[in-house]
Amino acid sequence: METIKIGILGLGTVGSGVIRILRDHAEKISNITGRRLEVKTVVVHNLKKKRSVDLTGINLTDNADDVLCDDEIQMVVEVMGTVNTAKEYIERALKAGKHVITANKDLIATHGPELISLAKEHGCDLCYEASVAGGIPILRTIVNSFAADRIIEVRGIVNGTTNYIMTQMNKNGASYEDALESAQELGFAEADPTNDVDGIDAAYKMIILTQFAFGKDVTMDQVKVKGIRGIQKADIAEAKRLGYVIKLLGIAKLVNGHIDVSVGPVLVPQTQPLAAIQNENNAVVVTGSAVGETMFYGPGAGELPTANSVLSDITSVTKNIVMGTTGFSFNDYTNELELADDSEVVYPYYLSLQVLDKPGQMLKLTEIMTEYDASFRLITQTQMNDRFARVSMVTHEMSESQLNHIVEKLNELEEISVLAAYKVLPEK
Amino acid sequence: METIKIGILGLGTVGSGVIRILRDHAEKISNITGRRLEVKTVVVHNLKKKRSVDLTGINLTDNADDVLCDDEIQMVVEVMGTVNTAKEYIERALKAGKHVITANKDLIATHGPELISLAKEHGCDLCYEASVAGGIPILRTIVNSFAADRIIEVRGIVNGTTNYIMTQMNKNGASYEDALESAQELGFAEADPTNDVDGIDAAYKMIILTQFAFGKDVTMDQVKVKGIRGIQKADIAEAKRLGYVIKLLGIAKLVNGHIDVSVGPVLVPQTQPLAAIQNENNAVVVTGSAVGETMFYGPGAGELPTANSVLSDITSVTKNIVMGTTGFSFNDYTNELELADDSEVVYPYYLSLQVLDKPGQMLKLTEIMTEYDASFRLITQTQMNDRFARVSMVTHEMSESQLNHIVEKLNELEEISVLAAYKVLPEK
Incomplete structure (x- = not known):
């Protein structure tokens, strides 16, 4: 059986998870793809740091060239985060004819279109299922299963940190400050929680979802973003009394044929499935004009769930290599929609x-x-x-x-x- | 733009839905696939029956040869139901080199393996997303997004009729007889409801799900099937008092590395998402050893939802035609599992x-x-x-x-x- 060699940029939780799954599920992956997948080289920042994952047989290096200039490596997995360096490495990988898989939502939401056309130019695959909603396979599902439907709305809980905070407030009556502190203690929120609690992370994900569901590239300044910072216990209680749960939702929807994308706290009726999504879980409701309302639910983050989404990209790219069909865009739907006016929404x-x-x-x-x-x-x-x-x-x-x-x-x-x-x- | 011509066998609700979506969403479908899709011929039993869908430009015939022997037709959609005639037509279509899409779960659950190898032999695609859980794109999601994960359990509400009946009993305190009658009046249940209420329909779907999730062909006699016929109001009430909802669930799970597949009434804790699935909706919970618990929810039946699943097959086959990659199995995972013993479950x-x-x-x-x-x-x-x-x-x-x-x-x-x-x- 032929072997496909993989280079990984970054060895945080997701990178470690990718190595673990590739090893633990090697037999099934070969059964399905017809190829043996081997991690050849991993690029890390600090060579001396102790690692929790078994790296036997894998080159560990702090020099990205060891992946980017290695002709044996056909596939590069970028899980290092940050925007600028990651972008440079991905560009170099694509120019060297390597297929790229990334979980970097900030990068894809900000520079997606140019990276996508670079990939196309070089006949490479560029996949990023893990960039939205961790373990939920939402992007590929939209591509494959809603191709012939007309999506009217995508709304969802796409940030685990804020959903954890809102769950603590809604269920346990915690204050915003206490809920945030508990999220930080459990590792769900970072020391500087800005990106999560101000809705920025959710907005990046909605930009990517909008691209897939509506074929439209929107930019950060076109998304109306409100966060949950300082949300009041009194409002949580009042909403509850009225039959609602307050959740941070991303909503992308068609209004009179125009697109509106927003992130913010929303009162969700207690009877709707989204109201029941607890803790760090994510859920995305996709409404199609033919299919009606569907919902996809799962873990929004975490080592193995996110790594599993990276793996779905790896197996998909492998199948494309086997069939000789690389170089097609992950999402092939484009539609020149105008933005909805505030008076329409x-x-x-x-x-x-x-x-x-x-x-x-x-x-x-x-x-x-x-x-x-x-x-x-x-x-x-x-x-x-x-x-x-x-x-x-x-x-x-x-x-x-x-x-x-x-x-x-x-x-x-x-x-x-x-x-x-x-x-x-x-x-x- | 090149045109791909389609023949449809059967013009019931699903067939009509397929024609409607192909017409209403023609532009988006062409945008994504790069081909124009045209229904050339529809085979019906009764030429004189009044149809609710606009058939302008489509040949209506009662002779299946008009599709099966027409070299211009590359793709055949079988939505006529029944097993024997459908099987004969599908075999003839595949032998004539036509790709086939079917929503026929009875046929696939009973004769899937032989049809799949016939398709392979002739380099044809054979897809059947619509055969399980109507509008929920569960089969393609398992193929694409769980390829590298090891699925431990698939459990779900996969029959809309019985879930409607159970909802009436659980929520409204209806008796089994009254709930069944109401389902029949609304068209959710047939005059002879055996297939639904005795769990046979759900069992067919679990056979197909088991094939996809575990790579294992099981036969009907290997599935332990119980239905909901005559379920008692007293048991519904007692379950409720204890914090449960009784639902008809299909469960396929690994037990000590062996597979167990069953259909039957199950007490589901009220706190679990499956307990909240109402009326004729379906939901499938897939648990992977890496990803954890994910759930896919949507309409279990109906003209447009089911037709949309057929359309996801049509667009997928079209992409394969464009890329020259037809002839690969819809599901490429096989695993020689043994059946679990009753003492293990x-x-x-x-x-x-x-x-x-x-x-x-x-x-x-x-x-x-x-x-x-x-x-x-x-x-x-x-x-x-x-x-x-x-x-x-x-x-x-x-x-x-x-x-x-x-x-x-x-x-x-x-x-x-x-x-x-x-x-x-x-x-x-």
Whole structure:
């Protein structure tokens, strides 16, 4: 049986997982692909660091040239992270005719299109299943199984760290600060949690999902991103009372034939499957005009789940090598969609306001709502402290531009400040 | 752009859905595959029947030769159902070098291996994504995304009719008879519901899933099949009280490296995602040794969902035609597993007994349990009527052979009869 030699850039959790699975499942992989897959060389930053995975028979080096300039290596797995160096290495690998597999969502979301055309130019495969939703095989499923359907919406929990935090808050009544600390202790959140809690990581993943589901490249500045930083226990409790769970959702959807991509806290009805996704798990709901609503659920991160997605790329590239069909894009769907305007994107909203506790405030609020043609479906006022009341409401559907006007006007008032403004998913 | 011509055998709901999607999504399909797909001829039983789908430009015929002997037709979609005639037509199509797509689970579960080798012999593709779990792209996902993982268990709700009936019983307290009648009125169940309610349809699907997940061909007589016919309201209520929902599950799992495949009513903990799958929806939980637990959820049947799975096969075969890579098996994993012995397969069980209401019965019961080294975790006795009591219990783990012995012994007693014996899924 012929052997295909692989070089790995990086030996963190995912890199170690790839080596482990390739070794443990070698027989099945050969059974399916007809090739023996061998990790020849691994490039690491620190040669002296102790490794948890058995590296017998593998060259360990700190010189990337040992992979990039080795003609025997046909496939390069980039799991080192960071953007600039990874990009340089991937470009060099592709130019040297090597197939590349990466789990680097930041890189693909930022420089995907140019790397994809470089791969094509050199007849190489470039795959990145592990860049979105860890162990859930969502990208390849969209490519293979939704090719003939027209996807209307992709929405999902695509960041495990924030879903862990929201689960602690929703289920155990933890404060944001305590939930974050617990996530950090368990290794689900980094010391600087910005990328996760401000929704940036989720936004990168939504950029990639949008490319696959809608054939459209959007850039970071075209995604409306809100994070979960400082989300209030009072809002979690109020949402619960109303039958909702607050989750950080990414939503990419068609609105009047235009595309809208956002990340932010959303009130999800407790009856919907997404509301039940706990802890660091991820789930993606894909709605097709033919198939209707489907959901794909699994671990969002972790050594072996993410490594398994890398492996699905490795076996897929191997099959392409065997059949002589390398050089086709991972995703072959392109569609020149325009971005939806804020006036087109409508949702019910949950608003939480701090209001000075004196007569006439409710009148001001309703006047502003009326001015922008908005109305509420539910409203509750509770005492916050001696001076302020908390007013929570769920509005009828309104557009993002209506919402923005209303929030701006309310914040101009000395007596009212807007504490939260979250989308509400409609019941079905 | 080149055109690929398609012949369709059968114009029921799925056939009509295929024509509809091919027409409505023609542009996207061409964008992705680089080919125009055209339905040239449709074979029907009754030419005079009124059709709900627009057939402009399509030849309608009642002679299968018009498809099978037409050299212009490269791809045949079999959605006529039945086994014998469908098998004959598919064999003729493959021998004529035509690629075949079928949604016929009975046929694939019964004659899959011989059709697959016939396809290979003639360099043709044979795909059948729609044969399992309607709109859920589960087969292709197992092939593509679990290739390098070692699947430990596949369990799922793979029959929409019985899940609709169980939902009515679990949620609305309906009796089995009323729930079945309501399913029949809504068109979810046929006038003769045997295939669905006795678990036969689910068993066919588990045979195909076992082939994909474990590489092993099992036959119908190797699957342990129980249906839901006559399931009792009292057991539904008792399960609910204990924190479970009764669902008809198919389970294929590795036990000590041996394979066990079964279909039957199972008590699913209310906290598990499968417990929440409602009505005619399907869901398949795939557990891999690397990836852990993943779940795929979607509509289990219906015109467009099932047609969309057929379309995923059509686009996949089209890509293979374009790349010159037809003739590879849909599933390329084979593994010579042995069947697990009844003594290896252990579960906790739910038992429901009718017991003559006189002293000494509980002693007899516990004596028999003890004789076979089994014990219970929970037990409840309630009054059934003047003469009989109902005893419900959840046992500790025991093997199927222990269970079979105990049930046999209990049924030998005049005073006790076993009303139900269902597996219980452990909490995680």
